[in-house]
Amino acid sequence: MYSQINESISRYVSFSKEELDIFNSLVEYKKVPKKTMMLHEGEMCNFEAFVIKGCVRKYYIDTNGFEVILQFAIENAWLSDISFSIYETRPSQVYIETLEDCEFFTFTPESKEALFEKAPRFERAYRILMQRNLAVTQNRLFHNISQTATEKYLEFLESYPTIPQRVAQHYIASYLGISAEFLSKVRTKLAKQ
The missing domain is CATH 2.60.120.10 (Jelly Rolls)
Structure with a gap:
């Protein structure tokens, strides 16, 4: 136990x-x-x-x-x-x-x-x-100040690979300090690459 x-x-x-x-x-x-x-x-x-x-x-x-x-x-x-x-x-x-x-x-x-x-x-x-x-x-504080939204999201995925399947997208956006709409654009852009 x-x-x-x-x-x-x-x-x-x-x-x-x-x-x-x-x-x-x-x-x-x-x-x-x-x-x-x-x-x-x-x-x-x-x-x-x-x-x-x-x-x-x-x-x-x-x-x-x-x-x-x-x-x-x-x-x-x-x-x-x-x-x-x-x-x-x-x-x-x-x-x-x-x-x-x-x-x-x-x-x-x-x-x-x-x-x-x-x-x-x-x-x-x-x-x-x-x-x-x-x-x-x-x-995290340093990266929030110095990284783009895309960089922050990619680092988040590397650090927490299971979280996107477990929580709502707006929670991830809140953690990253961006709007859910902007996160959706980031994800769409990355999916096209």
Whole structure:
């Protein structure tokens, strides 16, 4: 049952069986149906989730009332609102919604702290995860500024090859920072090439 999350966390640090047993004892398994709001803007986010199965989106509503997708989380991805609720203990500015029936392993801030106390090497693994997440976020910001819509879409397809079959086109457009109509033109142009 825990092999998927154990493989994911062990990519960065090697753990003993005893450490992984502690880790597994502190995660909670959850099944969440499609179209469930796991977090609303203004709420405190009290979880970090590892996606076992399914697809989730994290987004905010901009000043014009448009949804802006910040993240798609699919199998083997980690998901939370770490920036506000977890570390700064401020209400979230984002929404988290399941787009498919999902299965997760979740932590609370308390269970994560208990993990760090009982198996301190997990702090290193989480630090590496956070560094990788920061690098991905910075890359995305850079590419959003410097790339054309076509380049952004092609890079998206390379990074997330299964997402176009799993989510609506307007969600992908939102993630790329373009309109659904413009994305449709990009896709038509690419299909002709």
